[in-house]
Amino acid sequence: MVFNLPSSAALITGTFIVSRQIEFMNKADLGISIDNVVVVQSPQLMPWDSTFINRVESYKLALTQVPGVINATTSWGIPGDRLGRTFGIHLSDQPADAHYTLSNMGVDYSFSIPTTFPS
DSSP states (O other), X not given: OTTHHHHHHHHHHHHHHHHHHHHHHHHSOOSSOOTTOOXXXXXXXXXXXXXXXXXXXXXXXXXXXXXXXXXXXXXXXXXXXXXXXXXXXXXXXXXXXXXXXXXXXXXXXXXXXXXXXXX
């Protein structure tokens, strides 16, 4: 009986805290506007032959000709996806035994994260 009341209070408090955190995450400003963004993923089995980049660039150019399209770009992923990682990075001004992990996302020259869209 002595254990039940504190346990119940802890569970109720924990549930309240978690629900507030979820509410915060759902309402938080992402820092970017993802409204009006369309993501087109290439087929998984698309071959990386000598014409791949030309085909992608032609597709991007065609997209930018569509009225209302502001930009078309390519990347390894989209903001919020899991980033690529490179391990064992050594900085020249650090001790020899200091190694770092680099998180990265490959993007092309026209990649930008839109913060606002014209009306």
